[in-house]
Amino acid sequence: MLRLDLIKKNADWDAYDAILISGWENMRYVSGFDVIEHQIGETSGYLFLTGNKSFLLTDSRYEAQAKSEAPGFETLIYKQGPDEILSGLIKDLAIKVFAYEPEYLFCSVFNKIQDRIGADVNFVPVSNLVEDIRMIKDKVEIGLITASLELTERVFQDTMHFIREGITEKEVAWFIEKQIREGGADSLAFPSIVASGPNSAMPHAMPGERKIKAHEPVVIDMGSQLNGYCSDMTRTICLKEPTEEFRNVYARVKFAQDAGIRAVIPGIKSSDVDKAARSIIDESPFKGRFGHGLGHGVGLATHEAPSLGPNRSIKLLPGMVITVEPGIYIPGWGGVRLENMVQVTENGCLVLNRDETFYEF
Amino acid sequence: MLRLDLIKKNADWDAYDAILISGWENMRYVSGFDVIEHQIGETSGYLFLTGNKSFLLTDSRYEAQAKSEAPGFETLIYKQGPDEILSGLIKDLAIKVFAYEPEYLFCSVFNKIQDRIGADVNFVPVSNLVEDIRMIKDKVEIGLITASLELTERVFQDTMHFIREGITEKEVAWFIEKQIREGGADSLAFPSIVASGPNSAMPHAMPGERKIKAHEPVVIDMGSQLNGYCSDMTRTICLKEPTEEFRNVYARVKFAQDAGIRAVIPGIKSSDVDKAARSIIDESPFKGRFGHGLGHGVGLATHEAPSLGPNRSIKLLPGMVITVEPGIYIPGWGGVRLENMVQVTENGCLVLNRDETFYEF
Numbered sequence: 001m002l003r004l005d006l007i008k009k010n011a012d013w014d015a016y017d018a019i020l021i022s023g024w025e026n027m028r029y030v031s032g033f034d035v036i037e038h039q040i041g042e043t044s045g046y047l048f049l050t051g052n053k054s055f056l057l058t059d060s061r062y063e064a065q066a067k068s069e070a071p072g073f074e075t076l077i078y079k080q081g082p083d084e085i086l087s088g089l090i091k092d093l094a095i096k097v098f099a100y101e102p103e104y105l106f107c108s109v110f111n112k113i114q115d116r117i118g119a120d121v122n123f124v125p126v127s128n129l130v131e132d133i134r135m136i137k138d139k140v141e142i143g144l145i146t147a148s149l150e151l152t153e154r155v156f157q158d159t160m161h162f163i164r165e166g167i168t169e170k171e172v173a174w175f176i177e178k179q180i181r182e183g184g185a186d187s188l189a190f191p192s193i194v195a196s197g198p199n200s201a202m203p204h205a206m207p208g209e210r211k212i213k214a215h216e217p218v219v220i221d222m223g224s225q226l227n228g229y230c231s232d233m234t235r236t237i238c239l240k241e242p243t244e245e246f247r248n249v250y251a252r253v254k255f256a257q258d259a260g261i262r263a264v265i266p267g268i269k270s271s272d273v274d275k276a277a278r279s280i281i282d283e284s285p286f287k288g289r290f291g292h293g294l295g296h297g298v299g300l301a302t303h304e305a306p307s308l309g310p311n312r313s314i315k316l317l318p319g320m321v322i323t324v325e326p327g328i329y330i331p332g333w334g335g336v337r338l339e340n341m342v343q344v345t346e347n348g349c350l351v352l353n354r355d356e357t358f359y360e361f
Numbered sequence: 362m363l364r365l366d367l368i369k370k371n372a373d374w375d376a377y378d379a380i381l382i383s384g385w386e387n388m389r390y391v392s393g394f395d396v397i398e399h400q401i402g403e404t405s406g407y408l409f410l411t412g413n414k415s416f417l418l419t420d421s422r423y424e425a426q427a428k429s430e431a432p433g434f435e436t437l438i439y440k441q442g443p444d445e446i447l448s449g450l451i452k453d454l455a456i457k458v459f460a461y462e463p464e465y466l467f468c469s470v471f472n473k474i475q476d477r478i479g480a481d482v483n484f485v486p487v488s489n490l491v492e493d494i495r496m497i498k499d500k501v502e503i504g505l506i507t508a509s510l511e512l513t514e515r516v517f518q519d520t521m522h523f524i525r526e527g528i529t530e531k532e533v534a535w536f537i538e539k540q541i542r543e544g545g546a547d548s549l550a551f552p553s554i555v556a557s558g559p560n561s562a563m564p565h566a567m568p569g570e571r572k573i574k575a576h577e578p579v580v581i582d583m584g585s586q587l588n589g590y591c592s593d594m595t596r597t598i599c600l601k602e603p604t605e606e607f608r609n610v611y612a613r614v615k616f617a618q619d620a621g622i623r624a625v626i627p628g629i630k631s632s633d634v635d636k637a638a639r640s641i642i643d644e645s646p647f648k649g650r651f652g653h654g655l656g657h658g659v660g661l662a663t664h665e666a667p668s669l670g671p672n673r674s675i676k677l678l679p680g681m682v683i684t685v686e687p688g689i690y691i692p693g694w695g696g697v698r699l700e701n702m703v704q705v706t707e708n709g710c711l712v713l714n715r716d717e718t719f720y721e722f
C-alpha cells in the first residue's frame with residue numbers, strides 16, 4: 001500500500017477532519033518531498049491531509065522540487081508562511097476539527113493559523129500518526145539503512161588507523177566528519193561522540209581538547225545520514241593494553257549486549273529486551289551504572305520509535321530497526337558502551353553491523 | 362547595564378508577570394549559557410524571568426556548564442522537560458500572566474505547560490523582547506563579528522585559489538566548509554551557496570553537481586560562526602573573461618551596493634536604505650530583477666533584526682551590524698549578488714569587510 005494511503009487508513013477521521021504534517025522526516029516519508037530545514041524557525045513545507053485530499057504547501061523556492069518529488073499531492077505555494085493558504089483550505093473544505101503534530105509545530109505558526117480561523121475550528125494535537133508507521137521499514141528502507149551503516153563502519157575502520165596517543169578528541173571527531181562527508185553522506189547522523197578517559201563516563205560527552213592516552217577507554221559513537229537514512233554505532237577501544245578494570249567493565253557490557261540482541265524476536269515487548277541486557281549488568285558489581293535506555297529505532301531520524309527502556313512496552317515487529325547499546329559508566333574512571341543496529345525479522349533478528357571491533361576478554 | 366537587567370527593564374511587566382525565553386540565541390545572549398540544539402525537538406535549556414527572579418532550566422547533562430556560564434541565574438534541573446518545574450514556579454510565584462516566545466517554542470512544550478497549569482494562568486506570546494536589544498552590538502560583539510568575518514574572508518581567498526573550470530559547485534562548497542571548520546569556527550553560519558551559470562539566478566540555490574565553466578557568473582555566499590557570532594558575505598566571480606552581459610549586470614549591482622552603503626547613517630529608516638540601492642537597479646534595464654530585501658542584521662544569528670526591505674521601517678542606530686546585498690537575477694542566464702557587512706556608527710557607517718574582490722567595469 002502507498003505510504004500516503006496507509007497514513008490515511010490509520011488516521012482517526014472520527015476525531016479530526018484534517019491533519020497538518022510538519023515534521024521534516026514525516027513529510028519526506030509520506031510525500032517524498034525532501035527539503036531539510038537548515039535554520040530553526042524557517043520552514044520549507046507542510047502536508048495537509050483530509051480523508052480524500054492531499055496538499056503540499058511550500059514556498060516558491062521549492063515549487064519545482066515539490067511537484068517533481070511529490071506528484072501525488074496538490075502543491076500550493078505560500079509567500080510568508082502556511083497560515084493564509086491553510087485558513088483558506090480549512091474554510092473551503094469545511095474543516096471542523098484540525099489536527100497538528102505538536103512536536104514539530106512552533107507556537108508562532110499555530111497562533112497565526114488560529115488567529116485566522118477564529119473559534120469555529122477545534123485544534124487537536126496528534127502525535128505519532130506517521131511515526132508509528134515509520135517504525136516498520138520496507139526492503140528499500142532496510143537497504144538504505146544498511147548502506148548508511150556500511151559507510152559509517154568504513155569510516156570507523158579508517159578512524160582506527162588514524163587514532164593515536166596524543167591526538168585530541170576533537171581532532172578524531174573532525175576526522176570522522178570529513179570521512180563521512182567525503183564518503184558521500186548528506187551529513188553526520190548526529191554530532192560524533194569521541195570521549196576518552198573520565199569523559200567516557202558521560203553518555204553524551206562532547207568531543208573536547210583532551211588528548212587521548214593509552215590504557216584508557218575511548219567511546220566512539222558515530223553515524224552518517226546517507227540518502228536521508230541514518231546509521232548509529234558505538235565501539236569502545238583502548239590504545240595499548242587495557243587495564244584490569246577496562247577488561248571487567250568491557251566484558252560485562254559485551255555480555256549484556258549479546259543478551260539484549262539474543263532477546264530480540266518478533267512479539268517481544270521492548271521493555272523485556274531492555275531487561276534482558278540490563279539484568280546482566282545489574283547482577284554484577286556494576287549494578288546501577290547503566291543509566292539510559294537500551295536503544296531506539298533508527299530510520300530517517302537517528303532517534304525514532306520504538307524506544308527500548310525499562311518503562312517502554314512497545315511490541316517489536318518484523319521490519320523494525322533498533323539499536324542495542326548497553327553501557328557501564330563509572331564517574332572519574334570512564335565508561336564503555338557498545339552499540340549495534342538490529343533488524344527484527346520474521347524469526348528473530350539480524351545484526352546489520354559487519355564490523356567486529358570487539359575485544360574478547 | 363547587564364544584559365539581564367536591560368531585558369528586565371524593557372519587559373512590559375504590566376502585560377505579564379513572567380516570561381519564558383526558549384530561543385537559543387536569546388538564551389545565550391541574556392545568560393551566557395551556550396548549548397546549541399543539535400536536534401530539533403530536543404531542548405537543552407530555558408530561561409524563566411520575573412521582575413525580580415531569574416531561573417535557568419536545563420537537564421542534568423548541562424548542570425555544571427549552566428552554573429559556570431550563567432552565575433546570575435538559579436539553575437533548576439529537569440528530567441523529562443521543563444513543564445514540571447515551570448508549573449511549580451508558576452504556582453509558587455503566583456504568576457497570573459505567563460509570556461513565551463512563540464517563534465522558538467514547540468506546541469508540545471506549550472501544551473504540557475498549559476495542561477499542568479489549567480485555566481488559572483493566561484498565556485501571551487511576546488516576540489522580539491530580546492531580539493530588539495540584540496540589534497545593538499557592543500564593542501566585544503563587534504570584535505567577535507569582525508573575527509568571524511576575517512575567517513570567512515581568509516577562506517574566501519583560499520577558495521579563489523582552489524576554484525577552477527570543471528570543478529563542481531558541491532566540491533567548492535565542501536572546500537569552503539572544511540577550511541572554515543579547520544580555521545577554528547564552531548560551524549558554518551549557514552549552508553554555503555555556490556551557484557554557477559543559470560543556477561546563480563536562484564538567490565537560495567543549493568550547491569549541486571554542476572561543473573563550473575568559464576565566462577559565467579558564480580555566486581559564492583558564505584559565512585562562519587566563530588565563538589557564537591556569525592559572518593555573511595557574497596561575491597560573484599567569473600573564471601576567464603566576463604561576457605558583456607556579466608559586465609553590465611555586475612556594474613549595476615556594484616553601483617547599487619555602493620549607493621546602499623552610502624545611505625547607511627544613524628537615524629535613517631531601513632526601508633530608505635533599501636530604496637537607495639533598489640532605485641539604482643529599478644532605473645536600469647534590470648528593473649524588477651532584484652527580488653529580495655537589501656539585507657539583515659547579523660550577530661549570534663546569521664539572520665536577525667533589523668531587516669532591510671521595501672516594507673521595513675526600523676530606524677538604524679549606532680551599533681547595529683547589517684548586510685547590504687543587492688542582486689540582479691535573470692532566469693536562464695544567471696545572477697550577480699554582492700554582500701558586505703556594515704556597522705552603523707555615530708556618524709555614518711563602517712564596512713567591516715576587508716576583502717576587495719570586486720570587478721571594476
